[in-house]
Amino acid sequence: MLQVVKIINVVLNRAPLVCALFLVTVVALLTVSAYAQGGKKTASFAGTWETVAGSATKYTVRLTQTGNKVTGSYSPRNGKIFGGVVTGNKLTFKWTQDGGYEGTAEFIMNDEGDGLAGSSTATKPVSVTNSWKTYTPGPPSSFAGTWDTKLGFRETRLAINQNGNKVTGIYPDQNGSIEGTVLEKVLRFTWRSDAGSGSGQLRISTSGESFIGWFNKGSDPDVEGTRWEGTRSSEIMGFGGKKVGSYGGTWIVNESGPKGAMELKQSGAAVTGVYKTAKGIYDLQDASVNGTILRFVLIPRSSANTVRAGELIVDGKSFKGTIDGIAVTGTKNP
Secondary structure, X not given: OHHHHHHHHHHHOOOHHHHHHHHHHHHHHHHHHHHHOOOOOOOOOOEEEEEEEOOOEEEEEEEEEEOOEEEEEEEOOOEEEEEEEEEOOEEEEEEEEOOOEEEEEEEEEOOOOOOEEEEEEEEEOOOEEEEEEEOOOOOOOOOOEEEEEXXXXXXXXXXXXXXOOEEXXXXXXXXXXXXXXXXXXXXXXXXXXXXXXXXEEEEEOOOOOEEEEEEXXXXXXXXXXXXXXXXXXXXXXXXXXXXXXXXXEEEEEEOOOOOEEXXXXXXXXXXXXXXXXXXXXXXXXXXXXXXXXXXXXXXXXXXXXXXXXXXXXXEOOEEEEEEOOEEEEEEEOO
């Protein structure tokens, strides 16, 4: 650096144009040098990433980054990530997981900073290399409703309320409650009761009428514990034990303008369906019943329409409520 200063002093005695060009060149060289040494351009890999290894094995990867050093974990299989080093947009690291597996891997961050792609090589107990990349999860399944369940050998009713991918629930066995997040067909949760606390996971069936999973007394929901299975209750009860209003069927809807029709299907407190109006067709999403109240989001099938939200209160074969603040009424079509 001292030599650079001496050179600059010499050049300052030359013509101004030459001086300016020289200083620009020095600054550019120093900037390139800083970039090459992993200065300000080191990519950030910190965060939670949904990934798939090979063709189908899905992992949730959690990374922590300090400077260019990275550690982390992934689940399921109790994966540990360590010795991670970031160079530019490339992360290399070592990993271990249950079953005595260990190996190395690398991720390359995309230009937008919202996706990873790379590979993982197992060195023990076998040698194999797989691709490993992020993916966009599908929509969360609906766990909303009431379930007849078995906690090990104990029977209890579980009432679940769901908003998007966020879940809360209660069960009377030892004053239990759960709170969690749904990723595609899997609900990962923490639980509390008079017996203590822990975590677990439930996987819903393709039909949406049953689930199977476990709960444990640790903090990792992917560590298998005591079996927990359930089927949707034949007694329709809502969150908190309230009786759920019946919305299944076809409804003639009076909104502003011409009449529309709602075609709804109900399973427990969970509702799906379609709303057909003169202005367009909407699909119901995040729809669940709490007591006699149905709350939902309307997703338009046409880009010309906007997302809407509604709330209805049913009374036998009629309902009233609002959609985006506009009063609506409905009567059940025989």
